[in-house]
Amino acid sequence: MIYALRDRGLALEQSHAYEQTRIFQTAARQARLLGEWAAPLLANADHAAYVSDIVAMALAGASQVDLAARLRHDFDAAGQTIAEVELLHRMHDLLAQAQRDVTA
Numbered sequence: 001m002i003y004a005l006r007d008r009g010l011a012l013e014q015s016h017a018y019e020q021t022r023i024f025q026t027a028a029r030q031a032r033l034l035g036e037w038a039a040p041l042l043a044n045a046d047h048a049a050y051v052s053d054i055v056a057m058a059l060a061g062a063s064q065v066d067l068a069a070r071l072r073h074d075f076d077a078a079g080q081t082i083a084e085v086e087l088l089h090r091m092h093d094l095l096a097q098a099q100r101d102v103t104a
Contacts, residue, residue, distance in 0.1 A: 035051030041078075
C-alpha cells in the first residue's frame, strides 16, 4: 500500500513536471513566432535581437497582455498601424501554432 502511494505521488510529480515543461516550451515558441512576425513589419534592422528580446520578455513571466502592450508600443513607435483585434488574433493564431509545434 505504501509503495503504491509513493509510486502514485512520483507519477503525479512527473506528470506535473512534464506539463510545466510543455507550457514553458509553448510560451517560448509563441514568443519566437511573434517576434519573427513583428520584426519585418517594424522594419527592425536587427531581427534576431528583436526576436530574442521578445522571447526573453515572455520567459521572464510576461503575460499575453504584457506582450501585446509591448508590440502595440513598438508598432506605434515605428509608425505602423495595426488594429488591436488583428494583433490579438495573430497572437492567438501563433499560440495555437506553438502548441501544435510543441506537441508534434
